[in-house]
Amino acid sequence: MKFEKKADHAYLLDVKGYVCPHPQIYTKKALEKLQPGDILEVVFDNPSSGESISTMCDITGNEIVGRAQEGAQCNWNIQKA
Amino acid sequence: MSSATNVETIALPGAEANALPRKNVLWAYGIVGLFALISLGTFAYNEYYTYLSVYLWFGFIYGVCLQYGRFCFSSAFRDLFAVGVPRMAVGIMIATVLFALVGAFVTATGLSTFHPAPTSFHAVVAGFIFGVGMVFAGGCASGSLYKAGEGNGVAVIVILSISVTQAIFADVGGWTNRLVPQAWHESALSKGLPEVINVGDGWVDQYLAGYVWNQPVTTYAQIMGWSNESVAGAFLGNLMIGVVIPATALLAIVYVFWSRRGFKNKRVKAGGQTDFTFKDELAGYWTMIMASKRTAIAGLVLGIAAGLHMFVIQGLRVKFGVKNAGTLLERMGFDFGISVNGTVFDPGYWYVTTQEAQWVGWVFQKLGSEKMDNIYFGFVNGIPNPAINPADWMSLALIGGAAVMALLHNEFKFKKPTLELATWALIGGALMGIGSRLGLGCNVGAFFVRVSQGDPSGWLFGLGMIGGAYIGVKFFNWWTERKMAKEFAACDF
Numbered sequence: 415m416k417f418e419k420k421a422d423h424a425y426l427l428d429v430k431g432y433v434c435p436h437p438q439i440y441t442k443k444a445l446e447k448l449q450p451g452d453i454l455e456v457v458f459d460n461p462s463s464g465e466s467i468s469t470m471c472d473i474t475g476n477e478i479v480g481r482a483q484e485g486a487q488c489n490w491n492i493q494k495a
Numbered sequence: 496m497s498s499a500t501n502v503e504t505i506a507l508p509g510a511e512a513n514a515l516p517r518k519n520v521l522w523a524y525g526i527v528g529l530f531a532l533i534s535l536g537t538f539a540y541n542e543y544y545t546y547l548s549v550y551l552w553f554g555f556i557y558g559v560c561l562q563y564g565r566f567c568f569s570s571a572f573r574d575l576f577a578v579g580v581p582r583m584a585v586g587i588m589i590a591t592v593l594f595a596l597v598g599a600f601v602t603a604t605g606l607s608t609f610h611p612a613p614t615s616f617h618a619v620v621a622g623f624i625f626g627v628g629m630v631f632a633g634g635c636a637s638g639s640l641y642k643a644g645e646g647n648g649v650a651v652i653v654i655l656s657i658s659v660t661q662a663i664f665a666d667v668g669g670w671t672n673r674l675v676p677q678a679w680h681e682s683a684l685s686k687g688l689p690e691v692i693n694v695g696d697g698w699v700d701q702y703l704a705g706y707v708w709n710q711p712v713t714t715y716a717q718i719m720g721w722s723n724e725s726v727a728g729a730f731l732g733n734l735m736i737g738v739v740i741p742a743t744a745l746l747a748i749v750y751v752f753w754s755r756r757g758f759k760n761k762r763v764k765a766g767g768q769t770d771f772t773f774k775d776e777l778a779g780y781w782t783m784i785m786a787s788k789r790t791a792i793a794g795l796v797l798g799i800a801a802g803l804h805m806f807v808i809q810g811l812r813v814k815f816g817v818k819n820a821g822t823l824l825e826r827m828g829f830d831f832g833i834s835v836n837g838t839v840f841d842p843g844y845w846y847v848t849t850q851e852a853q854w855v856g857w858v859f860q861k862l863g864s865e866k867m868d869n870i871y872f873g874f875v876n877g878i879p880n881p882a883i884n885p886a887d888w889m890s891l892a893l894i895g896g897a898a899v900m901a902l903l904h905n906e907f908k909f910k911k912p913t914l915e916l917a918t919w920a921l922i923g924g925a926l927m928g929i930g931s932r933l934g935l936g937c938n939v940g941a942f943f944v945r946v947s948q949g950d951p952s953g954w955l956f957g958l959g960m961i962g963g964a965y966i967g968v969k970f971f972n973w974w975t976e977r978k979m980a981k982e983f984a985a986c987d988f
Contacts, residue, residue: 415978415982416982417979417982417983417986418982418985418986419986425986431910431911431913431916432916433633433634433642433647433649433650433910433916434567434569434570434573434633434634435570435573435574435577435578435630435633435968435971436633436916436971436975438574438577438578438580439577439578439971439972439975440975440979441578442577442578443975443976443979444979447979447983447988459908459910460647461565461645461901461904461906462565462567462570462638462642464565465565465582465787465789465790466570466574466578466580466582466583469580469581469582469786469787470578470579470580472757472786473579473580473753473754473757474579474757475757475760475761475764483905485905485908486645486646486901486905486906486907486908487908
């Protein structure tokens with residue numbers, strides 16, 4: 415697992431290789447730490463975590479502003495509400 | 496509010512960004528073709544193989560549905576507690592109600608293959624151990640099968656751990672005999688089981704024959720004074736009282752605690768609504784149910800398929816004049832690994848864990864370790880060659896079905912497990928293996944099937960699973976908090 419600051423208000427969470435529930439738990443904890451408007455790029459390759467992260471964002475109001483997929487790897491950009 | 500304009504946002508529609516490689520399609524065709532070839536080839540050899548092929552194709556359907564809906568029983572409660580997501584709890588309740596509805600029709604026609612299990616507190620304890628294990632492992636027993644089909648190495652370790660643990664645990668004797676209460680020991684001996692089973696030796700044997708078998712076996716229909724096969728019993732007792740009402744209530748609890756606030760916030764944000772009527776609450780409840788169409792559709796198909804599976808298997812039993820696949824195997828000339836009762840594991844519906852224990856039991860037996868002197872293998876399920884074990888056909892096809900879906904959605908990827916995840920997989924798999932044997936089944940056999948068919952022990956196992964999932968999540972929260980703290984410190988928040 416890797417979490418780092420990419421730029422001002424932009425962070426990267428790399429949870430490639432992790433299975434449930436790790437990607438969604440790390441995403442939740444990272445988002446809790448950010449400020450409203452900050453962007454978190456989440457990189458994961460566990461398909462079922464995508465469903466959970468998507469629903470989590472829908473419930474909490476955080477917006478998935480970008481989704482890219484290459485093979486099984488997903489790069490999602492989430493803007494903290 | 497801070498700005499995020501310096502962040503490159505990639506907004507690519509999945510299909511365009513993720514073009515499907517031709518080799519994926521070829522592999523998918525190859526898997527389906529192989530299963531078709533097995534079915535046709537074995538049928539040409541002997542029509543009794545139809546019985547095994549029915550298991551195979553229903554397994555394939557289960558695999559397709561599980562992967563499509565990312566359908567994992569573990570995430571139902573784990574994701575509620577961990578990240579507040581009710582998606583899977585909803586999906587499972589939809590599947591359960593649909594399975595119960597089809598099951599009620601099948602039961603009312605007298606063609607059900609289901610037998611309720613003994614009901615007592617042991618189901619709660621077993622469910623608890625299983626629940627902790629499934630959170631540690633990252634997936635339940637059926638979830639690990641479909642994830643193996645996605646190329647997930649962690650899931651393969653989980654399957655191995657469940658399989659080996661069960662095969663060992665079911666036969667464990669020696670010092671564990673000293674942990675058996677005298678009353679269990681005496682009760683087990685009084686059952687008059689065949690001498691070859693040696694029921695006085697082995698913890699699980701004495702637990703089963705000395706305790707579990709003494710517990711009441713019932714259904715909601717029988718509690719209400721109806722027979723399972725009567726219309727009132729099947730539809731009012733087992734379906735309405737046993738499934739629909741508790742499932743609706745459970746989802747109402749999930750809505751109130753996990754979904755309602757988000758729904759209201761959205762309404763307030765969208766139109767400034769502040770007063771919420773009962774009608775609005777119902778709309779919120781329905782929104783929660785339809786939030787993940789993919790999961791809901793998978794639940795719907797799974798539920799119907801699971802019910803039809805029972806119907807078709809029972810039809811074949813009537814056609815071939817048998818009550819268990821052991822008779823068919825013997826007619827085909829296979830006599831190795833058949834239990835003393837002439838039976839093999841043949842549930843007649845979806846099941847996961849026993850066939851996993853069986854193939855390891857078969858390997859142990861072939862290596863010279865006696866595995867037929869216990870109730871689980873020797874008296875009930877046998878350890879037939881995995882190549883002709885009906886339930887093993889189902890599990891392998893489930894993995895294949897999931898692989899086909901993953902390949903066609905470009906989600907298949909061989910993932911090598913890290914040491915950390917492999918450790919959790921081994922521990923979680925072992926706990927699930929022990930929980931399965933104590934509860935006489937896993938999240939599918941002991942929860943999904945039993946709840947759907949009006950067996951009270953199913954809800955007891957589920958109650959334990961919820962408790963276990965809660966404890967497992969508490970542990971993982973602590974674990975991830977520790978790791979994140981180091982990363983946050985480096986970011987200088």
